[in-house]
Amino acid sequence: MKRTRYVSAAAAVTLTVCGPVTAAAAVSADAARTVAAAPALRADVTAQGAAAAALKHYPGVVESLDQDGSVWHVDVIGKDGKGHAELEVSASGAVTEQNRDTDGNAAGSKALVSAEVTAEKAMKAALAAHPGQVTAVEWDDDDGTASWHVEVKGKDGKTWDAQVDPTTGKVTRSGSDSGSGSDDGGDT
Structure with a gap:
């Protein structure tokens, strides 16, 4: 027991x-x-998120960014206008520096560095004109007139190109690159 x-x-x-x-x-x-x-979770970073991550890594002004698959290529000009960094931002937001140059032409970057409308504001203006997702943004002053070129993939699947004024933030020209013949080329 x-x-x-x-x-x-x-x-x-x-x-x-x-x-x-x-x-x-x-x-x-x-x-x-x-x-x-x-399946592996992806934290796909938007263009705005890629710009923010790049600027956190290398403070300055975004000159251009574009998406290649799940990776963003971001060019940043330093606040002094001399420095330049080529960065990659992964889908998770991790930043990898591809190249850095510290002896650039400050005079050539003056308009970009002093522009009232940054790449981030240009993206916001383009999205207000054409809702969707930004796939590229680029500073262009080759023809003597500075502007931002922003590419937006619309919710309808069409790709829209917008030209944004770097002083006012106004979308001065936009049109579709979808090949559907709906390119209005006019002001919005």
Whole structure:
């Protein structure tokens, strides 16, 4: 009779102590199978997020950014106008520096560095004119007139090109590059 009590007491203690551990191990093993079977999560970064991440890594002014698959290529001009960095921002927001130059032409970057409308504001203006997702933005002053060129992939699947004034933020020209013949080329 004493032996039965000891065995029963030992079994109760074992179940009390090991029961939760065994249950936790079973849950952990089941969760491990679930996690392994789940697809990898992507935290796709938007153009705005890529610009913010790049500027956090290399303070200055975004000169251009464009998307290549899940990677953003971002060119940043330093606040002094001399420095320049070519950065890549991954889908998770990680920044990798591809190239850095510290002896650029400050006079050539003066208009960009002093522009009232930044790349971020130009993206916002373009999205107000054509809702969707920005896929590229670029500073252009080749023809003597500075402007931002912003490419937006609309919710309808069409790609819109917008020209944004660097002083006012007004979308001065926009049109579709979808090949559907809906390129209005007019002011919005």
